[in-house]
Amino acid sequence: MKTTPPSAIIIGAGFTGCALAYDLAQRGFAVMVVERGELASGTSGRTHGLLHSGARYCVTDAEAAIECIQENIILRRIAKQCIEYNGGYFVALDDADLGYAPAFFQGVQNCGIPVDEISVKRALEAEPALNPKILTAFQVPDAAFDPLRLAMAFAASARQHGAKFNTFFDVVGFLRDGQGKICGVSAINRHSGKPVDFHADITVNATGAWAGKVAEFAGVTVPVRPTPGVMVAYEKRVTTRVINRLCEPDDGDILLPQRRMAVIGTTSFEVEEADYIPVYPDQVKQMHQRAALLVPELENIKMRGAYMSARPLIGGMMSGRSLSRTFKCYDHQTDEGINGLVTVTGGKATTCRAMAEKTADLVCQKLGWQRVCETAQYPLADYHLYYQANEAAA
Ligand SMILES: Cc1cc2nc3c(=O)[nH]c(=O)nc-3n(C[C@H](O)[C@H](O)[C@H](O)COP(=O)(O)OP(=O)(O)OC[C@H]3O[C@@H](n4cnc5c(N)ncnc54)[C@H](O)[C@@H]3O)c2cc1C
Incomplete structure (x- = not known):
């Protein structure tokens, strides 16, 4: 069993990346988020803002519907500041x-x-x-939920547990150690144009609709x-x-x-x-x-x-509205023999906390780190605190 706290890079600061940063930081990881824009500048900042009850999917996609109602109940409890009931x-x-x-x-x-x-x-x-x-x-x-507040509340909670947010860093490749294991990312600082490397025990690709494109940098396929x-x-x-x-x-x-x-x-x-x-x-x-x-x-x-x-x-063989609204975590070691990289994508804003929990469970299991998820138990930090907590290291 591992005793020194592990480190993780999360690529992407949408709902999924912010919720995952909170979950892993709360489990004791040293977390670095690397995002090419601002917080929620991908799909999360331009979502409709419905905290789904799951009823929209109850006939056509029961798995997603059940995830939605379970998370709807949890978010009502932990994210009151972001929700209109x-x-x-x-x-x-x-x-x-x-x-x-x-x-x-x-x-x-x-x-x-x-x-x-x-x-x-x-x-x-x-x-x-x-x-x-x-x-x-x-x-x-x-x-109804406020998209920016939701992302910021997860990010503020992550920061309270020591996570660092590196915004305006565009990930352009992965770093490998002598055994071929992924040990970090190369990024470009979008303010200065300078290249920067970030190192960690594990990297999670949480880039939503861009997950396939980012996975390609490691030579793996994600059917998003x-x-x-x-x-x-x-x-x-x-x-x-x-x-x-x-x-x-x-x-x-x-x-x-x-x-x-x-x-x-x-x-x-x-x-x-x-x-x-x-x-x-x-x-x-x-x-x-x-x-x-x-x-x-x-x-x-x-x-x-x-x-x-x-x-x-x-994606699968289906398309458009017949694609499920559920999510998936990919362990690229099991699937393609690439160690050190996990991808999480799919899902809904409503289910971002559950996506983070499943992904963090997989990351902990891979690294032999035994800490359980507690994100469903406590209210998220005040979203304003995102801008008051510690500044990014890079
Ligand atoms: C039209 C529409 C309406 C929706 N309405 C709802 C709704 O009402 N309720 C609901 O629950 N869900 C809704 N959803 C779904 C929900 O918005 C998404 O599931 C969610 O926002 C995805 O979050 P994410 O963090 O996975 O992805 P994103 O928010 O897209 O985050 C990915 C991040 O990765 C970053 N990134 C990409 N490439 C790189 C790179 N190379 N380097 C660094 N960073 C990178 C991007 O900038 C982005 O910020 C809707 C979606 C759409 C499209």
Whole structure:
């Protein structure tokens, strides 16, 4: 059994990298996060912000739905500062939606998601802006979270346990020792343009939609499919609750209140390159139409903006919406004989803590370090503390 604390490099400071930094630092690792931009400058800073109850996936992707409800309950406890506890409705707009209701009701129950069928009258009293033609409504424990606060709260907690965040360092390769084991990364300081090497016992690739590209630097394959979606924000908050269309996951099926705005999302298509994804006007138009179906007054409310980012979905033979929203850890020693490197990708913002826990368990097992995860037990540090804690070493 190892007695001196091990060290870890985490590439990427999205939700996954920040949650993992906290988990490993809390287990006693010396943690260095290496991120090519600012915190949450990848997909995490441009997410929709729905703390999923899991109901969206209960029929088509039960594994992801169960992960979501379990983590929804934990994040409500540890990340109160980031969450608006507003709840969510699933509403039927036509006969096809009504036809989905029995499978939905069964699905939420199978996945352990609390659900209440409520009368149309009650739903409209609670949410007067809703389409008055809705045919039925179910209430579930959805919520809205603030993406930046969530990433910063995990990062602040990591820093309190000694983790160092090296932002604006672009990882361009891996370092190897005499046995070919990965013992760190080479990066470029994006401020100075100078190369820098970071050394550690283990490196975790937590680069989301870029995980495949970064894994290639080590000559290994990660079947991640960058799967973007557009979000359209409106200048008025039109509902208190999250409004979901009662149907299988589809384009424009979630309308989320975010502070004083309403945000409709999203689409789903695949790209090769996650770095620059244009916002397509036809998708914005489609979102606008779908939003107005749920809340008719949105037809005439000014759009505040449209933005796009890519989900890191695990690829297989399937594509698009049929790809699971669950996550996967890859031990590249078992899979490809490359020691010292682990990749974690896939998943959801809602499940980032669980992704971190599974990855940290694997890292501890590989290094013979016996510490258990405690991240579900304690509230996260105040997110403001991210900027007040110790500065990066590099
Ligand atoms: C349109 C859309 C809507 C979504 N809505 C929701 C939602 O409502 N609720 C929910 O739970 N989930 C949602 N998700 C999913 C969620 O946003 C993602 O699963 C999550 O943000 C992924 O986090 P991550 O840390 O794995 O990846 P990222 O946030 O992308 O982090 C990866 C980081 O790696 C960095 N990086 C990449 N390459 C390098 C390199 N060479 N060197 C150094 N750093 C590098 C990037 O800059 C980035 O910061 C949504 C996703 C999309 C696309």
